[in-house]
Amino acid sequence: xxxxxxxxxxxxxxxxxxxxxxxxLPGQETHLSSIEWARPVTQNDKCVIFSGGATGVTVFDEVCxxxxxSIIKYFHGAPMGHLYLSATSGVTNKSGVVIITxxx
Numbered sequence: 001x002x003x004x005x006x007x008x009x010x011x012x013x014x015x016x017x018x019x020x021x022x023x024x025l026p027g028q029e030t031h032l033s034s035i036e037w038a039r040p041v042t043q044n045d046k047c048v049i050f051s052g053g054a055t056g057v058t059v060f061d062e063v064c065x066x067x068x069x070s071i072i073k074y075f076h077g078a079p080m081g082h083l084y085l086s087a088t089s090g091v092t093n094k095s096g097v098v099i100i101t102x103x104x
Contacts, residue, residue, distance in 0.1 A: 011097055019084070021085075029081070031077050032078055035100050
């Protein structure tokens with residue numbers, strides 16, 4: 001499956017460089033429902049997401065402890081600045097899928 005960045009939920013299964021979601025959601029404040037790292041494959045892979053750009057506040061910082069065990073964090077519609085996925089996260093097409101669900 002390819003990355004789906006312009007729908008809700010956002011699905012990201014492969015990236016080797018940082019992704020600034022403001023490129024896909026310009027001028028919008030994001031209200032988050034949840035961030036899920038679905039089925040991470042390799043122990044010690046890491047997924048980091050910031051709010052407000054590369055130097056913003058860390059809102060998701062998880063390490064795969066158990067292979068194929070999804071990790072989810074709920075935000076209950078909390079407003080966020082633009083989301084930024086760190087390039088050092090280690091998420092590849094073999095490391096699960098990041099699913100970002102915006103509150104409607």
